[in-house]
Amino acid sequence: MAIELDALLRQQMEPTGLYGQAEAEVVRTVCQSCHCGCGVLVHLREGRIIKIEGNPEHPLNEGIICPKGMTSWQVVYHPDRLKYPLKRAGARGENRWQRISWDEALDTIAEKLKDILKTDGPMAIAGTFGGKPTRIRNAMHSLINSLGSPNSGYSDASFCWGPYPVAEVNTYGGYTFTEMNADARNSNCIIVWGGNPTQSHPTYGRLISNARARGAKLVVVDPRFTAIASKADVWLQVRPGTDAALALGMLNVIINEGLYDKEFVDRWCLGFEELKERVQQYPVEKVAEITWVPAEDIVRVARMYASTRPATIYARVAVETHLDSTQGMRALACLVAVTGNIDVKGGNVFSVYPRGFYSFHGQRRKWWREKANGDAEQEQRLGAREFPLLCGPNSPIGSPHPTTMVRSVLTGKPYPIKAWFVANNLLLCLPNSSEVYQALKKVDFLVVWELFMTPTAQLADIILPAAHWLETNNIMDAYSNYIAARPRAIEPVGEAWDEMKIVFEILDRVGKEFCYFPARNADEYDDNRLKGLGMTFNDLKEMTVLSAPIPYKRYEQEGFQTPSGKVELYSGTFEKYGYDPLPHYVEPKPGPVSTPELARDYPLVLTTGAIRVSYMHSEGRAIPWLRELAPDPEIEIHPDTAAQLGIRQGDWVWIETPNVDGRIKQKARLTSGIDSRVVCCEAHWWFPEKPAPDYGHWEVNINKMLSGDPTPTETGTIVLRGLLCRIYKAEEN
Amino acid sequence: MTQRNLLIDSELCVGCQACEIACKQEHNLPVGPRWIRVVQVGPRPAGGRLVMSFHPTRCMNCGKPPCVDACPEGAITKRADGNVLINEALCTGCMACIEACPFDAPQFNQETNTVGMCTLCAHRTDYGLMPACSLACPTGAIQFGEINSLIEKKRAERAARTLSRI
Numbered sequence: 001m002a003i004e005l006d007a008l009l010r011q012q013m014e015p016t017g018l019y020g021q022a023e024a025e026v027v028r029t030v031c032q033s034c035h036c037g038c039g040v041l042v043h044l045r046e047g048r049i050i051k052i053e054g055n056p057e058h059p060l061n062e063g064i065i066c067p068k069g070m071t072s073w074q075v076v077y078h079p080d081r082l083k084y085p086l087k088r089a090g091a092r093g094e095n096r097w098q099r100i101s102w103d104e105a106l107d108t109i110a111e112k113l114k115d116i117l118k119t120d121g122p123m124a125i126a127g128t129f130g131g132k133p134t135r136i137r138n139a140m141h142s143l144i145n146s147l148g149s150p151n152s153g154y155s156d157a158s159f160c161w162g163p164y165p166v167a168e169v170n171t172y173g174g175y176t177f178t179e180m181n182a183d184a185r186n187s188n189c190i191i192v193w194g195g196n197p198t199q200s201h202p203t204y205g206r207l208i209s210n211a212r213a214r215g216a217k218l219v220v221v222d223p224r225f226t227a228i229a230s231k232a233d234v235w236l237q238v239r240p241g242t243d244a245a246l247a248l249g250m251l252n253v254i255i256n257e258g259l260y261d262k263e264f265v266d267r268w269c270l271g272f273e274e275l276k277e278r279v280q281q282y283p284v285e286k287v288a289e290i291t292w293v294p295a296e297d298i299v300r301v302a303r304m305y306a307s308t309r310p311a312t313i314y315a316r317v318a319v320e321t322h323l324d325s326t327q328g329m330r331a332l333a334c335l336v337a338v339t340g341n342i343d344v345k346g347g348n349v350f351s352v353y354p355r356g357f358y359s360f361h362g363q364r365r366k367w368w369r370e371k372a373n374g375d376a377e378q379e380q381r382l383g384a385r386e387f388p389l390l391c392g393p394n395s396p397i398g399s400p401h402p403t404t405m406v407r408s409v410l411t412g413k414p415y416p417i418k419a420w421f422v423a424n425n426l427l428l429c430l431p432n433s434s435e436v437y438q439a440l441k442k443v444d445f446l447v448v449w450e451l452f453m454t455p456t457a458q459l460a461d462i463i464l465p466a467a468h469w470l471e472t473n474n475i476m477d478a479y480s481n482y483i484a485a486r487p488r489a490i491e492p493v494g495e496a497w498d499e500m501k502i503v504f505e506i507l508d509r510v511g512k513e514f515c516y517f518p519a520r521n522a523d524e525y526d527d528n529r530l531k532g533l534g535m536t537f538n539d540l541k542e543m544t545v546l547s548a549p550i551p552y553k554r555y556e557q558e559g560f561q562t563p564s565g566k567v568e569l570y571s572g573t574f575e576k577y578g579y580d581p582l583p584h585y586v587e588p589k590p591g592p593v594s595t596p597e598l599a600r601d602y603p604l605v606l607t608t609g610a611i612r613v614s615y616m617h618s619e620g621r622a623i624p625w626l627r628e629l630a631p632d633p634e635i636e637i638h639p640d641t642a643a644q645l646g647i648r649q650g651d652w653v654w655i656e657t658p659n660v661d662g663r664i665k666q667k668a669r670l671t672s673g674i675d676s677r678v679v680c681c682e683a684h685w686w687f688p689e690k691p692a693p694d695y696g697h698w699e700v701n702i703n704k705m706l707s708g709d710p711t712p713t714e715t716g717t718i719v720l721r722g723l724l725c726r727i728y729k730a731e732e733n
Numbered sequence: 734m735t736q737r738n739l740l741i742d743s744e745l746c747v748g749c750q751a752c753e754i755a756c757k758q759e760h761n762l763p764v765g766p767r768w769i770r771v772v773q774v775g776p777r778p779a780g781g782r783l784v785m786s787f788h789p790t791r792c793m794n795c796g797k798p799p800c801v802d803a804c805p806e807g808a809i810t811k812r813a814d815g816n817v818l819i820n821e822a823l824c825t826g827c828m829a830c831i832e833a834c835p836f837d838a839p840q841f842n843q844e845t846n847t848v849g850m851c852t853l854c855a856h857r858t859d860y861g862l863m864p865a866c867s868l869a870c871p872t873g874a875i876q877f878g879e880i881n882s883l884i885e886k887k888r889a890e891r892a893a894r895t896l897s898r899i
Contacts, residue, residue: 051758054869064871067754198747198871206871209747213872215897225776227748230785613749625757628764629750673776673783 033068083494110509122148130424139499153399167329173561176348182314186346189308194318225673241588241722244328249287253302261340271570310346321720331583356532432708458693482547606725745874748787755869766840803833
């Protein structure tokens with residue numbers, strides 16, 4: 001596919017250079033190909049994008065740019081972009097579609113919503129989204145909340161950007177494990193914990209690499225020998241699923257050897273004695289046995305982290321996808337706290353916004369807090385009863401619980417979703433694909449907002465073509481201490497629409513007001529978000545970024561944003577809800593230790609979700625230059641394990657798990673960078689070039705092989721790492 | 734004349750392949766030819782631990798380039814500033830240069846039926862701009878300039894880096 005498609009795409013491009021640049025118009029905007037938000041310069045000629053470069057003036061990326069950002073124009077001009085609203089013309093999944101007008105699409109949706117509001121009430125309306133390169137986060141929350149339902153959120157809230165905010169907010173009142181909050185730039189010791197930033201967020205990975213080059217110490221905790229691990233002083237090759245034990249073991253060393261920040265702990269921490277008692281259960285030798293990390297390495301890293309100032313922990317999604325996700329993240333938060341590295345320069349720093357500006361999430365939280373009956377409505381959110389810290393009124397993210405949503409469609413409990421707005425490739429991105437497939441097929445009314453036809457969109461009643469970040473205005477407000485205008489560089493292709501426009505049009509037709517603040521259309525929305533700053537969107541466009549000074553140690557003036565105003569090593573909130581107020585470790589189950597009999601049939605530990613630089617979740621497989629870098633889904637296997645199983649480099653390999661019947665296959669990549677008892681699968685794979693409606697995803701997507709059952713923990717996580725599997729060579733090699 | 738070239742510090746390279754895509758974008762290349770390509774070496778055991786490194790490989794602008802001698806059309810020349818360039822108008826796509834090059838630098842382009850390779854972004858660098866790969870590189874691993882002074886600078890930088898860790 002790639003060659004013809006590629007030729008077609010590049011007809012729109014000419015080589016630039018000095019002579020080319022003189023003629024080109026340049027739009028300064030902010031990339032949204034991943035979460036980073038790098039400043040970019042979009043070069044246009046006669047209204048068409050000819051290249052995308054990094055903006056040297058932007059404080060985050062300082063002129064550099066990654067493959068995903070550079071190829072964004074290949075996404076925009078892709079021949080397979082959805083350009084018109086579509087209506088299903090056959091059975092679900094039959095791939096028969098009829099082009100319709102926006103009026104027809106919106107009228108149909110509005111009629112359906114009015115019916116549902118009348119008969120079932122607003123709770124029966126839900127919306128989910130992911131990391132799509134559009135302004136969907138703002139749009140989906142706005143639509144669903146304005147319709148009166150609290151059921152809008154990230155489709156992966158229970159295992160990504162869920163457990164760690166819950167853990168950190170309930171420890172010290174804000175979250176800091178993200179890019180930019182983990183202040184690598186000013187740090188002398190950085191721990192990269194369960195993340196692969198040079199592939200997933202290269203501009204942030206750069207800050208770590210630069211810090212290392214200037215002499216900062218670097219520790220990487222990862223079962224895989226990643227690029228960043230190859231640069232590290234110490235690489236802790238942890239057994240998948242046991243990170244919490246490792247963190248508790250480090251706490252044991254730091255506390256017992258008296259390496260913690262006594263002054264900070266005395267003045268600001270509650271529950272130190274209880275924590276001290278708890279970590280006695282995790283002596284280093286025991287932790288070494290659990291985690292497969294040598295005891296001397298644990299001691300060395302604990303001493304290095306505690307005795308180097310300032311030090312920071314960058315902890316990413318891996319720990320969130322474990323059985324003990326929230327408790328594991330709590331253990332990491334306690335590490336940050338007892339070493340006094342919270343909210344100090346070069347440590348883990350809270351975000352701050354220019355005075356008068358609310359981040360989107362901040363605005364939404366404020367609106368819920370102030371809303372009459374808001375708490376009661378949020379208690380109705382799907383999952384709020386089972387997982388109140390994640391889905392209830394006090395949740396830092398206010399999302400419904402993903403699996404509970406899927407199952408509410410299938411079982412009608414606690415109440416059924418009737419209209420479901422899906423703005424990502426949900427079918428590929430949630431574990432137990434078969435169950436998700438059943439739910440998407442069963443739901444009364446499914447509207448998908450997308451850039452491309454996907455296996456998920458194939459099941460929709462109506463598909464709405466969304467505008468890409470290069471085609472819409474937006475305000476970049478995530479992380480760190482600055483905001484920036486993200487003005488559109490081009491008009492949307494075909495009849496694609498700014499998703500905020502879709503929201504206002506639907507609300508108009510249903511007769512509902514935009515809920516968070518007064519606004520009647522997308523432009524007013526952008527302007528009014530800046531009202532508190534006394535600015536309009538056009539004013540913000542004039543500057544590269546608008547930044548606020550970082551106060552550091554804000555707690556000295558205001559205390560911590562916790563009920564006690566202190567760091568709660570012993571969490572009063574967790575205790576109140578009946579959870580363990582102190583961090584603990586849970587042995588992965590099933591696993592080689594907890595279910596040895598099962599492990600005889602499934603002898604390998606499985607970890608999933610590895611990503612290469614080309615891709616963001618399920619995106620990017622249709623983009624020629626990106627696909628060239630990573631053409632196939634790969635499973636990492638140690639050469640010794642492969643030799644025993646007769647598997648060679650590049651063989652297709654079947655993977656089976658005890659969770660779900662069936663199997664999937666991926667291509668073997670032999671590497672001594674993984675333990676011989678562990679294999680690692682890439683996630684979210686599909687082949688946009690293969691036939692609809694499935695595009696081959698049932699054959700290769702590891703999520704099909706994982707259980708969708710939420711763990712009975714604080715956040716109802718679905719376990720994606722630290723599982724069991726068996727593999728064998730595929731016949732057709 | 735001063736010799737200009739790319740200097741690549743594999744100690745800084747993190748294998749993100751931004752250079753590869755920046756090169757494609759700058760030179761309008763199809764899927765297939767990769768004028769700069771990140772080669773991963775390792776992981777392999779060394780000195781009791783694993784090591785892995787990344788090496789962006791491209792035309793080295795050899796002192797005595799074998800491709801120049803191999804080309805039956807005389808399409809490849811070495812400029813006075815050291816830059817080895819293929820004249821696409823003279824190239825017949827016979828691929829003799831591909832055979833001759835020890836670095837896999839010349840790359841066949843199916844669309845044009847010719848061979849191309851790194852030009853050191855002559856269309857930019859001749860006018861004082863940096864090459865596309867160097868601009869995109871997140872870690873500063875790729876630098877361009879007068880090669881001897883770049884090497885001198887790099888030696889000092891590496892020595893300082895090593896000393897800071899002792």
